[in-house]
Amino acid sequence: MKIEIEFDSAWKEGFLERLEQDGPWSSWDLYQLSLEVAQRLSVPDFYGLQAPSHLPHLTPLPHQLEVAKQVVEKMNGKAILADEVGLGKTIEAGLILKEYMIRGLVKKVLILVPASLVSQWVTELNEKFFIPAVQQKKSYVWEQCDVVVSSIDTAKKSPHREIIYQQNYDMVIIDEAHKLKNNKTKNYEFVQNLKKKFCLLLTATPIQNRIEEIFHLVSLLKPGHLGNAAYFTEKYGKTRALHADEHLKALVNKVMIRNRRMDTGIEWSKRNVETIIIEFSKEETELYNAVQSLKNISAGNQFSLITMLREACSSREALFVTLKNMLEKHEGETPSYFNELIEKINAVTKNSKAEKALELIQSINDKVIIFTEYRATQLYLQWFLKQHGISSVPFRGGFKRGKKDWMKELFKNNMQVLIATEAGGEGINLQFCHHVINYDLPWNPMRLEQRIGRVHRLGQTNDVYIYNFAVKDTVEEHILKLLYEKIHLFERVIGELDDILAKVELHNFEDYLHDIFFNSRSEGEMKIKMENLTAMIDFVDNLNKGGKTYAAT
Amino acid sequence: MQQHKIYHFLERYFRANQCEIVENGDGYLITQLTIDMDKELMNRPFYWHYIETTGGTPDPMKLTFIIKQTKETEKLKGERLHFGSPRLHQIFQSAQKRGSYIRLYENSQPLGQQFASLHPWLGLNVKVSYQCDRKRDFLLSLGLHLISGTIVEQFQERLEQLTLTPRIPDYCFTITPLIKPKSGILRLEHYIKNIIQQDDHSWADEALKRWKEDLALLDHFYEEIDEKPECYYIEKEALEEQYKPRIRVSIINGGLFYLQPRPNAHK
Numbered sequence: 125m126k127i128e129i130e131f132d133s134a135w136k137e138g139f140l141e142r143l144e145q146d147g148p149w150s151s152w153d154l155y156q157l158s159l160e161v162a163q164r165l166s167v168p169d170f171y172g173l174q175a176p177s178h179l180p181h182l183t184p185l186p187h188q189l190e191v192a193k194q195v196v197e198k199m200n201g202k203a204i205l206a207d208e209v210g211l212g213k214t215i216e217a218g219l220i221l222k223e224y225m226i227r228g229l230v231k232k233v234l235i236l237v238p239a240s241l242v243s244q245w246v247t248e249l250n251e252k253f254f255i256p257a258v259q260q261k262k263s264y265v266w267e268q269c270d271v272v273v274s275s276i277d278t279a280k281k282s283p284h285r286e287i288i289y290q291q292n293y294d295m296v297i298i299d300e301a302h303k304l305k306n307n308k309t310k311n312y313e314f315v316q317n318l319k320k321k322f323c324l325l326l327t328a329t330p331i332q333n334r335i336e337e338i339f340h341l342v343s344l345l346k347p348g349h350l351g352n353a354a355y356f357t358e359k360y361g362k363t364r365a366l367h368a369d370e371h372l373k374a375l376v377n378k379v380m381i382r383n384r385r386m387d388t389g390i391e392w393s394k395r396n397v398e399t400i401i402i403e404f405s406k407e408e409t410e411l412y413n414a415v416q417s418l419k420n421i422s423a424g425n426q427f428s429l430i431t432m433l434r435e436a437c438s439s440r441e442a443l444f445v446t447l448k449n450m451l452e453k454h455e456g457e458t459p460s461y462f463n464e465l466i467e468k469i470n471a472v473t474k475n476s477k478a479e480k481a482l483e484l485i486q487s488i489n490d491k492v493i494i495f496t497e498y499r500a501t502q503l504y505l506q507w508f509l510k511q512h513g514i515s516s517v518p519f520r521g522g523f524k525r526g527k528k529d530w531m532k533e534l535f536k537n538n539m540q541v542l543i544a545t546e547a548g549g550e551g552i553n554l555q556f557c558h559h560v561i562n563y564d565l566p567w568n569p570m571r572l573e574q575r576i577g578r579v580h581r582l583g584q585t586n587d588v589y590i591y592n593f594a595v596k597d598t599v600e601e602h603i604l605k606l607l608y609e610k611i612h613l614f615e616r617v618i619g620e621l622d623d624i625l626a627k628v629e630l631h632n633f634e635d636y637l638h639d640i641f642f643n644s645r646s647e648g649e650m651k652i653k654m655e656n657l658t659a660m661i662d663f664v665d666n667l668n669k670g671g672k673t674y675a676a677t
Numbered sequence: 678m679q680q681h682k683i684y685h686f687l688e689r690y691f692r693a694n695q696c697e698i699v700e701n702g703d704g705y706l707i708t709q710l711t712i713d714m715d716k717e718l719m720n721r722p723f724y725w726h727y728i729e730t731t732g733g734t735p736d737p738m739k740l741t742f743i744i745k746q747t748k749e750t751e752k753l754k755g756e757r758l759h760f761g762s763p764r765l766h767q768i769f770q771s772a773q774k775r776g777s778y779i780r781l782y783e784n785s786q787p788l789g790q791q792f793a794s795l796h797p798w799l800g801l802n803v804k805v806s807y808q809c810d811r812k813r814d815f816l817l818s819l820g821l822h823l824i825s826g827t828i829v830e831q832f833q834e835r836l837e838q839l840t841l842t843p844r845i846p847d848y849c850f851t852i853t854p855l856i857k858p859k860s861g862i863l864r865l866e867h868y869i870k871n872i873i874q875q876d877d878h879s880w881a882d883e884a885l886k887r888w889k890e891d892l893a894l895l896d897h898f899y900e901e902i903d904e905k906p907e908c909y910y911i912e913k914e915a916l917e918e919q920y921k922p923r924i925r926v927s928i929i930n931g932g933l934f935y936l937q938p939r940p941n942a943h944k
Contacts, residue, residue: 127881127922129870135777135928136862142778143858143933149780152841153693155930157686158776159802159818159833161769162929164760166804166814170880178761200810200887200919227812254763294918319911321918322810347912348894354901 167227171197175222182252184219185582187388188212191381192219201229201322202345204301204380206330210617211383212582213326214245217297218253220324225255230294230322232270233257236315237299239275245299246273260284266291276303280314294321301325304344305337315344330380335363338376346379385617393558394587395580397614399604400484402477402595411468412436412598415443418461419642430599430638435498437600438564439505440472442498477593478508481561484591485514485541491557494543495575497564502543505563509541516541554578558586563593565603567634569613573621576614590614599641606651607637610658611665624664680704683758683765684744690772704745705753710737717771779932781841785849795845795935797823797854799861800832802929803869809884809922816929817869821861823854828868836934851935858933869926881922888920 142149150158167174173193176184184192187207195203195216201224205213224230235257237245242259249257249271258265260274266287276298279288296318298304304312304325323345331337339356342349350356350372363369366376385392404412415432428450435442447469451462485492494516496502502518509516517535519528519542535542536556557579566572580588592614594600608614613621625633640657644650684706691698691708700707710718715737716725728735741755758765779800785793799821806814820832829835845851856864895916899909 127878127924129873129924129926131866132925132927135931136859139778139862139931140859147780149778149843149932150776150930151693151843152779152781153689154772154776155779155932156776156837157690157693157772158930160686161772162802162804163816165769166816167812168814170807170811170813180759180761196811202919228806229808229810229812254761256763317908317911319915319918321915343898346891346894348891348896348898352898352901355897 173219173223174226175219178222178226179253182215184215185212185388185390187383187390188216188219191216191383192223194381195220195324196223199379201295202320202379203323204325204327204330204341204345206327206380206382208383208385209328209620210582211385211388213328214248214299215252217299217324217326218249218255221249221295221297222253222255224295224322232291232293233272233295233297234279234288234291234293234318235271235273235297235299236276236279237273239277241299242273242275249273263287276311276314280310285314289317293319295323296320297324297326299326301341302327302329302337305331305340307340307343312340312344320345330382331366335360335366338366342376342379349379350375390582392582393580393584395576395590395614396587397590397592399592399594399609400480401601402480402593404595404598405472405474405476407468407472408436408440408476411440411443411465411472412595414461414465414468427638430641433599434564434567437477437595437598438496438498439475439478439501440469441500441504444469445498445500475504475508477563477595478505480593481505481563482509482512482514484561485509486512488559488589490540490559491535492541492559492561493554493557493579494541494561494563496543496545497566499545501563502545505543514541515539516543518542519544521545555581555584558584558588559591560589561591561593565592565594565600565608567603567637569608569611569621569633570625572608572613573616602641602650602654603637606654607658610654611661624661628661628664680745680759683760687742687744687758687768690768694775699739703749704747705741705743705750705755707739707741707755709739712737718767773929777930779930780934781843781932782845782849782851782935783937784840784842784846785937791848793849793937795849795851796938797852798832798934798936799823799856799858799865799931800836800934801862801865801931802833803865804927804929805869805873806925806927807878807880807922808925809881810887810919811880811884813880817872819865819868820934821856821865823856823858823861824852826856826864828865839936841934845935849935866926873924873926878922884920884922888916891916891920 173189173196175192176182176189188211191205191207195201195205201220205216207213207216221230221233235245235249246257246259249255255271256269257271257273258269260266260272260278263284265272266284274284278284296315298315304315306312307316325341325345327341330341336356339350339353339360351359360369360372363372366373412433415429415436418429418432428446432443432446435446444466447462447465451458454462481494494505496505499520502520506516506518515538517531517539519531519535523531531542532554535554542554542557560575560579562572562575566575576588576590592604592608594604611621636657640650640653644653684704687706687708688698688701691706691714694714695711696714697709698706699709712735715721718740719738725735727733741753743750743753743755743757744759756764782795785795801817801819801821803817803819804814805817806812818831818833820829820835821827822829854861892913895909895912899905
């Protein structure tokens with residue numbers, strides 16, 4: 125076949141114009157610089173990766189580089205990236221995208237991710253890869269921006285859907301692609317009708333339940349690679365697991381890469397978890413009991429009661445703020461228990477938890493992050509530590525980006541302690557620290573995982589120490605002992621839990637827990653309900669592990 | 678691109694564009710932009726519009742670039758540059774735009790009071806890209822003698838050996854081209870085509886093979902359906918865009934060079 129040769133005529137026209145008008149001409153220096161730029165930016169080889177030399181501040185792990193190379197060189201830019209959680213699929217996708225952009229093969233890109241991950245993708249692509257990705261907020265973005273990140277739910281709806289179909293995308297990237305395992309869904313149909321010149325599907329669980337799921341996923345990427353539907357059902361319909369059929373396994377591996385944690389050879393630093401049970405002073409116990417007895421008066425709703433109990437475990441300051449707010453909103457005569465509580469608060473002279481924290485910080489003698497749920501506790505702790513000669517920086521989710529970075533730098537260079545109220549999945553990286561005190565615990569396992577994830581991630585070279593505080597005989601101890609320890613939260617790899625909880629389909633974990641605590645008539649009942657909850661999580665976990673062997677390569 | 682090369686590049690770029698290098702130390706460089714370069718690099722059209730309509734005093738920016746982490750640069754405020762950073766690529770683009778067209782004369786010192794003749798050459802630096810689902814580029818630098826029609830390769834390297842000036846030197850005169858620049862370009866295009874045709878194109882054969890394989894899979898996927906759905910055609914189009922071999926030739930820069938005749942220049 126004879127290949128067409130296209131000559132770009134733009135230069136010629138400009139040249140003839142200048143000949144006619146006798147200039148303007150460049151200087152010899154600029155002429156040489158211009159050629160030098162062209163030499164630098166030209167791609168000398170079909171093979172190999174150009175991206176790393178453009179990203180000197182990023183150090184991809186060996187398995188991530190290998191994935192990028194394989195996708196570009198052997199898979200022709202269409203692949204399912206199916207590494208286990210925590211191995212950095214986003215980095216792999218970013219590397220591949222960058223490579224194609226440098227080579228001038230990709231310009232227009234559509235990235236579909238769950239709504240909760242949109243801004244994270246935008247930040248990572250911009251900051252780590254210098255790819256000017258934009259979050260889709262207004263409908264003109266589809267047309268005017270080259271790299272757009274959106275949720276699939278937005279994209280598939282009119283009028284977005286129609287506009288998207290008119291764009292000529294060079295690359296489509298879909299995160300959490302296991303949501304496309306069912307070919308009867310709207311999402312599937314939407315993606316099927318997208319033109320996919322280069323395409324990456326990211327999922328940690330390519331097969332969850334049935335072997336057909338991999339057929340649908342592969343057929344989206346490369347229709348026919350596993351035959352058509354009739355052929356597949358006939359040939360592999362009875363296959364239980366991928367590894368059971370060598371031929372199928374080999375075929376799938378041509379379009380899918382799956383690295384497993386143990387294959388990567390990465391030494392993960394160890395995570396040491398210590399539970400520290402704190403005993404209240406007499407006054408603190410009295411305060412806690414007073415709050416608990418409000419249950420019988422049935423004052424306020426269940427939410428505020430549980431919140432107050434949790435606050436009582438954190439600091440009298442936290443409880444006081446809530447009480448004050450309630451009082452302000454309260455109409456009519458102030459009920460007597462308000463004053464009783466205020467009296468009990470005044471009677472408290474020390475904070476047993478804070479004293480324990482101080483003792484711990486002094487013995488650690490290294491950087492420490494303290495997480496608390498409450499602003500008032502944060503302020504109190506800052507003051508309390510200062511009294512003992514320890515300076516700290518506060519950190520909140522609401523800080524602007526610049527302030528966050530500034531606080532982080534302060535902590536890194538000048539201070540021993542960072543007190544944070546919000547772990548926030550907003551990409552602050554605190555790997556230089558490896559001691560975390562959970563001063564009080566969030567009632568949402570994901571938030572707890574995010575806290576740990578701030579320090580225990582790829583790249584942490586030290587062993588990580590997590591100290592969980594819980595006050596004896598309170599809701600705190602229950603949540604720690606009956607829930608978090610039972611589901612092995614602290615031993616899990618970051619990201620794993622997300623997968624599990626998605627399948628448990630508890631929409632609001634926190635509400636569910638409130639319900640258990642508030643509506644159980646006895647401690648026995650509460651314990652049984654907690655056991656049921658942990659059993660359910662366990663069950664899904666086991667299913668997942670079963671599913672993983674399906675996809676084993 | 679190594680850090681010291683970036684440094685050297687920036688220095689030359691700003692000097693070539695009349696921007697004063699205010700300060701340069703270990704791993705950093707501070708430059709005072711001219712009005713023209715502020716407009717080129719700083720992307721603040723509203724400011725310039727405002728200054729120009731109100732007749733205010735223009736205040737082009739001073740830029741600090743940090744290329745290397747050193748003791749000196751640690752506390753310095755400025756933009757950190759490395760190969761791949763958007764700012765450097767913006768500067769690359771600007772350099773490419775500003776260095777596209779040229780006309781130069783060889784600075785020759787004729788003996789005695791004799792006049793010396795300078796011969797016209799058309800010089801082109803060209804990028805050739807082979808593209809399918811992969812891509813490779815190579816550069817050519819060609820010179821065409823606009824009197825005899827002789828074509829030489831590595832033309833740029835020859836030019837680098839000479840002293841060139843933008844104005845015709847004293848006691849020199851230029852010979853009018855016999856070949857018009859426009860047809861000169863065509864001759865060089867023809868020459869490039871020849872080079873390409875003699876090259877090894879197994880890359881394209883392999884891409885065609887991949888294309889055919891994927892197409893066969895696609896046809897198999899829909900073989901039992903008589904009336905093919907739209908996604909079949911979309912997918913087919915995508916495969917063409919992904920694999921179809923293409924060759925693109927673009928001119929990086931070029932121009933006219935008036936050079937002294939040399940006996941061995943035409944080999």
